[in-house]
Amino acid sequence: MIPPIRWLPMPVLSLLLLVVWLLLQQSVALGQWILGGVLAILIPVICRPFWERQPTIKRPLKLVGYFFRVLGDIVTANLQVSKLILDPRGRMRPAFVEYPLTLKESFPITILASTITMTPGTVSAHLRLDGKTLLIHALDVGDINALIDDIHQRYERPLLEIFES
Amino acid sequence: MIDMALWIALALFCAAVVLNFYRAVVGPSLPDRILAVDTMYMNSIALIVLFGIWVDNKDYFEAALLIAMLGFVSTIAVCKYLLRGDIIE
Amino acid sequence: MLNTVIEGVIAFMLVAGGAFAFIGSLGLTHLKDFYMRLHGPSKTTTLGVGCTLIGSLIYFSQEDGPIVQELLITIFAFITAPVSAHMLAKSALHHKLKPDPRTRGNPVELESEKPKHTIEEAPQGDSPLP
Numbered sequence: 564m565i566p567p568i569r570w571l572p573m574p575v576l577s578l579l580l581l582v583v584w585l586l587l588q589q590s591v592a593l594g595q596w597i598l599g600g601v602l603a604i605l606i607p608v609i610c611r612p613f614w615e616r617q618p619t620i621k622r623p624l625k626l627v628g629y630f631f632r633v634l635g636d637i638v639t640a641n642l643q644v645s646k647l648i649l650d651p652r653g654r655m656r657p658a659f660v661e662y663p664l665t666l667k668e669s670f671p672i673t674i675l676a677s678t679i680t681m682t683p684g685t686v687s688a689h690l691r692l693d694g695k696t697l698l699i700h701a702l703d704v705g706d707i708n709a710l711i712d713d714i715h716q717r718y719e720r721p722l723l724e725i726f727e728s
Numbered sequence: 729m730i731d732m733a734l735w736i737a738l739a740l741f742c743a744a745v746v747l748n749f750y751r752a753v754v755g756p757s758l759p760d761r762i763l764a765v766d767t768m769y770m771n772s773i774a775l776i777v778l779f780g781i782w783v784d785n786k787d788y789f790e791a792a793l794l795i796a797m798l799g800f801v802s803t804i805a806v807c808k809y810l811l812r813g814d815i816i817e
Numbered sequence: 818m819l820n821t822v823i824e825g826v827i828a829f830m831l832v833a834g835g836a837f838a839f840i841g842s843l844g845l846t847h848l849k850d851f852y853m854r855l856h857g858p859s860k861t862t863t864l865g866v867g868c869t870l871i872g873s874l875i876y877f878s879q880e881d882g883p884i885v886q887e888l889l890i891t892i893f894a895f896i897t898a899p900v901s902a903h904m905l906a907k908s909a910l911h912h913k914l915k916p917d918p919r920t921r922g923n924p925v926e927l928e929s930e931k932p933k934h935t936i937e938e939a940p941q942g943d944s945p946l947p
Contacts, residue, residue, distance in 0.1 A: 586885050637895075641837060641864045644856055648844035657853055659922030680899035681863075686855050687899070688906035700852045700906065707921070729821075730876070733828030737869065740835030744842035744862075751845050751854075759909040760851055766901055767845055767858040771838055773890065774869040778831070786877045789886050792870075796890055800897040807904035811911050 573614070577603040622725050629721050633678055640683040647684075647703055655703045659688075662697040662711055665719060671726040672697075678718050685710070730781075738778055744771050762806055769799035823879055830872030838865030850917040851909050859902035867891045 584599035585591060620626060647655060662679075666672050676687040679699060689698040704710050745768055752764035773792045780788030844857025874887040 583889065586889055589884070589886065637860070637864060641861050644844070644860050645837065645840045648840055648848070648857060648861075655853065655919070657850075657917055657920045659916070659920060661922070676903060677896070677899035680859055680902050681895070684856070686852070686859060686906060687903055688852070689910055698910075700855070702853060702856045729824050729828050730831075733831040737831040737835035740832075740839040741869075744835075744839045747839075747842040747846045757851065757909070757912065757914055759905050759912065759914065760854065762908075763851075763855065763858060763905050764845065766905070767842060767862050770858070770862050770866050770894070770898075771842070773894075774834065774838060774866045777869055777873045777887070781831075781873050781876055786884065786886075789890065793886075793890050793893075796893055796897075800893075800901060803901045804904055807901070807908045810908040811904075 573607045573611075575620075576607050580606055620725060621727075625721060625725050629718075629725065632717075632721075633682065636682040640681065643683050644702065656705065658701050658704050658707060660685075660699045660701055660704070660707050660710060662699050662714060664695055664697055665715075666723060666727065668726065671722045675719060675722055679714065682718075685714075734778060734782060738775070738782075741771050741775050741778065745775070758810060762803060762810075766799065766803045769795055773799075820879075823875065827872050827876050830868050830875070834865045834868030834870075834872060836865070837861050837868060841865060850920075851914045852906065852916055852920070855902055855906060855909075859898055863894055863898040866894055870894075 580603040581599045584602060585595060588595045588599075664672060664675075666675060672690065676690065676697060679685050679687045679697070684702045684704065686700050686702075687697055688700050690696075691698070701707075701710060748764045748768040748771065752761050752768065755761040755764055773795050776788050776792045776795070780786060780792075838861070841857040841861030844861065845854050848854045848857065870887045870891045874884060877884050877887075
């Protein structure tokens with residue numbers, strides 16, 4: 564017997580696919596809605612075995628705030644890195660930092676790692692297999708503990724509240 | 729004003745592509761070369777978009793979108809190959 | 818009047834994008850080791866290309882209605898750049914590329930592996946096979 568499938572296993576992903584399809588086609592004709600809708604239902608059903616666990620967003624409003632904070636930080640990060648690259652004396656204090664994670668699920672960890680890469684002076688380099696430490700390479704850092712504390716306060720705590728609370 | 733800005737941006741992106749090419753040729757290690765090629769495709773997206781503004785034709789975005797997707801997938805595939813010696817596990 | 822302002826914004830976006838991408842590539846060329854070189858392209862070039870795309874979005878939107886296709890490329894670039902940077906850093910660690918001597922911190926991944934068994938430690942005699 565074929566096990567029953569829930570036809571909308573990932574509603575957010577389905578909505579996203581539909582919106583992206585309509586944006587790509589640049590039209591809101593009925594045909595595009597139908598085609599996009601079929602794709603939006605079929606693709607999540609096919610992809611379902613690849614997703615181990617669904618991320619649950621507990622506080623969507625905080626996610627929006629987080630998004631804008633990261634957007635602002637990206638601009639700051641770029642100005643900072645540009646300054647470091649253009650500095651003729653080349654004074655840099657590179658360091659490998661081991662960051663202890665408190666997040667548990669893989670999706671929030673992915674977001675945290677991407678955020679760390681896009682924000683000032685740090686690139687996430689390696690997630691250890693035990694899933695508890697993230698290896699970060701920093702371009703110019705004075706106090707390593709201050710950096711870890713900063714990342715924890717600024718990015719990890721909001722993510723913890725949004726996804727796991 | 730836009731013409732002027734267009735020329736400046738085109739010159740800067742071309743210079744960036746030349747620098748990337750230098751790194752791709754000289755690069756002491758394989759990840760260096762991959763990083764250079766990765767940056768080069770990002771810059772070529774911008775070059776195509778600028779060309780689209782220059783000829784005033786917006787159909788060039790689809791080319792840019794294709795380059796973005798194929799470039800990302802190929803970077804990941806080559807990295808996977810370096811990591812494991814195999815692409816699909 | 819409004820047209821001039823919009824043109825100014827477009828011009829600023831294009832030039833800023835070009836400048837950021839150029840600085841990123843400059844960092845790629847002249848920084849000392851791979852891990853430092855990774856910073857330039859992953860942040861600066863992404864923002865540079867994003868700025869250019871938004872500039873062209875405004876340029877084409879002012880002619881005939883809003884166009885959002887370029888925004889898709891921008892979002893795509895911003896989502897994928899950290900992923901490819903992470904994968905590149907991982908493969909560099911796997912190849913044990915030497916970091917700059919000034920780098921502090923010594924991750925386990927970069928230490929050279931010791932052979933697990935020497936010949937002396939290998940079990941001798943008492944073969945289970947008859």
